[in-house]
């Protein structure tokens with residue numbers, strides 16, 4: 001279903017067994033050297049969402065080649081590159097073009113019962129390939145807006161475990177956020193209390209550093 005031009009929601013895209021497997025992978029990534037961090041915001045406060053990243057380390061508001069302690073960022077797994085290509089094809093009917101900037105970033109967000117994410121643009125990437133978003137566990141309200149303002153017009157969509165949301169083209173720089181989750185709604189087989197969201201992105205940055 002198209003939510004805005006270039007923004008496509010495919011409910012239940014990931015089958016339950018793939019969801020459970022991906023939850024297991026997220027646990028492994030979260031216990032890696034990057035950890036799950038509540039990043040500090042430039043104007044004070046900390047994000048209620050905990051996150052880890054693969055490929056490039058993100059914190060507000062840029063990507064780095066190394067972790068804050070200096071170690072290497074865990075690599076972007078091939079399996080996620082394949083997943084991104086399949087997701088783009090499912091959303092738009094064609095996979096990414098040959099020679100397009102490769103998907104090389106995964107941000108893994110964990111939402112406890114009270115976590116939310118304010119309206120923002122995903123604009124720290126130097127490429128404009130579509131953002132691929134996968135949801136696991138609890139349902140959330142995902143607010144998808146416009147490219148001009150943080151405010152209306154926007155559309156509220158419920159993202160459930162296994163849902164795919166892809167935003168590219170005219171929606172690539174649209175403001176979006178997560179005003180709330182619905183605690184306790186994760187499917188029993190998901191193996192998760194709370195909500196995980198994985199976004200796959202193309203950095204457009206040179207592999208040897210920004």
Ligand SMILES: O=C(O)CCC(=O)C(=O)O
Nearest residue numbers: 107109122142178197199
């Ligand atoms: O959790 C979500 O569904 C959205 C996450 C998001 O917007 C982001 O990581 O930039």
Ligand SMILES: [Fe+2]
Nearest residue numbers: 120121122176
């Ligand atoms: Fe975002």
